[in-house]
Amino acid sequence: MVLNLFLRQTVIRVSVILVLILHVVAQEGGPSSPDTGTVIRAGTLIDGKSDNVKRDQVIVIRGNRITSVGDAASAKVASGARVIDLSHATVMPGLIDSHTHIFLQGEDPAQGGYDANILYPSLALRAARATVAARRALEQGFTTLRDLETEGAGYGDVGIKQAIDKGYIPGPRLFVATRAISTTGGYMLEGYAPELDMPKAAQLIDGPIEARKAAREQLDHGADWIKVYMTHRSWVGHHGELVSQPTLTVEELRAIVDETHGWGKKVACHAYGGIGLHRALEGGCDSIEHGLDLDDAAIRQMLQQGTWYCPTISPYYKDWAPADTPAGQRDRQRAAVHEVSFPKALHAGVKIIFGTDMGGISWSEPIAQEFSQMVRLGMPPMDAIKSATSSPAEMLDMQGKIGGIVPGAYADIVAVDGDPLRDVKLLESVQFVMKDGKVFKSGGRLVE
Numbered sequence: 001m002v003l004n005l006f007l008r009q010t011v012i013r014v015s016v017i018l019v020l021i022l023h024v025v026a027q028e029g030g031p032s033s034p035d036t037g038t039v040i041r042a043g044t045l046i047d048g049k050s051d052n053v054k055r056d057q058v059i060v061i062r063g064n065r066i067t068s069v070g071d072a073a074s075a076k077v078a079s080g081a082r083v084i085d086l087s088h089a090t091v092m093p094g095l096i097d098s099h100t101h102i103f104l105q106g107e108d109p110a111q112g113g114y115d116a117n118i119l120y121p122s123l124a125l126r127a128a129r130a131t132v133a134a135r136r137a138l139e140q141g142f143t144t145l146r147d148l149e150t151e152g153a154g155y156g157d158v159g160i161k162q163a164i165d166k167g168y169i170p171g172p173r174l175f176v177a178t179r180a181i182s183t184t185g186g187y188m189l190e191g192y193a194p195e196l197d198m199p200k201a202a203q204l205i206d207g208p209i210e211a212r213k214a215a216r217e218q219l220d221h222g223a224d225w226i227k228v229y230m231t232h233r234s235w236v237g238h239h240g241e242l243v244s245q246p247t248l249t250v251e252e253l254r255a256i257v258d259e260t261h262g263w264g265k266k267v268a269c270h271a272y273g274g275i276g277l278h279r280a281l282e283g284g285c286d287s288i289e290h291g292l293d294l295d296d297a298a299i300r301q302m303l304q305q306g307t308w309y310c311p312t313i314s315p316y317y318k319d320w321a322p323a324d325t326p327a328g329q330r331d332r333q334r335a336a337v338h339e340v341s342f343p344k345a346l347h348a349g350v351k352i353i354f355g356t357d358m359g360g361i362s363w364s365e366p367i368a369q370e371f372s373q374m375v376r377l378g379m380p381p382m383d384a385i386k387s388a389t390s391s392p393a394e395m396l397d398m399q400g401k402i403g404g405i406v407p408g409a410y411a412d413i414v415a416v417d418g419d420p421l422r423d424v425k426l427l428e429s430v431q432f433v434m435k436d437g438k439v440f441k442s443g444g445r446l447v448e
């Protein structure tokens, strides 16, 4: 009986070991199925870093990484490698949108505007819709997003990021900001009876101690970036100028920046202009979001400090109120000053990155519409592409890993038919998407 039990245990142990060995062999591909890799033939290559396009290139991919890039004439293609023929297309790195909100679903006044996003849907419904937003981004060739707060959906973005990373749902690489920080009187929901305890769609703090604590909490729960609202509300002032209410003091922001930098992370500041924007720069923000009204002093300081500028031009042309109302005048003035600030920053050499504020814009709209806006306001198309590839890769401390078709980078690769340098609108119809070495879309159709 005892011997019998001993034998049985031994058999079980041997079986477990055997299964483990087989599992390891299977994971490594095994001697019978070598990884022969994937080869992409690129008719035209924009590598995201160089200003020059290259013709007839071969990109070799093994696993989830690019191993080599070179001329088709001299390239050695391993026999048995899977060949993806994009010889008719323009191949580029996967695109990066540095300002999105996957937990927002548009702010159309007819649909209840911003508040309806927070008041009616359950968290489960919001999460489900966020997965659709993430998928929409990937379909359009955006393989990385910096998602700048959940708008009242707590740490939901960390969960969506985990679901993508673990392969449960398709989506871009996410850099998430969780709840965002503002002050009392500095964020929505607002305008309701003071007796009502309305939810606030950002974490509100007062004083440097609360500010630091909020940053610690958010970093502790998985924030990759900290988002701070340095201005809130805007209106047209007595002299026709755009005015925006400042929120945090410099001391409050410094506490957040100091804490966040200590964790090796960065701070993105929503700032329209005026006092709040100057406090954002004084407090050491890493990126200015929107920056509608940049004066010369702000531009000088951004150059000195190497601050990134994420203008998000597109949303300021949506949902304008009637022209003869204060809100309508504000909407028009916001767009008007932005059209001055963007070219000024561009010509001064401020580091500009592509961002859309998708979520504020409905996810049913094309993300790449922002390229047309940037080009319309004077940015050369190649620079606009770099603002969505190698530049944000640097901002995200991911140089050489994303935003470039170079050896060692993750195989995040997209392609469009035609020449986007001649017609930047072509970027709104990406035909091929690969993320992390896996083809997600081919010939304009989803592969899954």
Ligand SMILES: [Zn+2]
Pocket: 099, 100, 101, 148, 357, 360
């Ligand atoms: Zn935003």
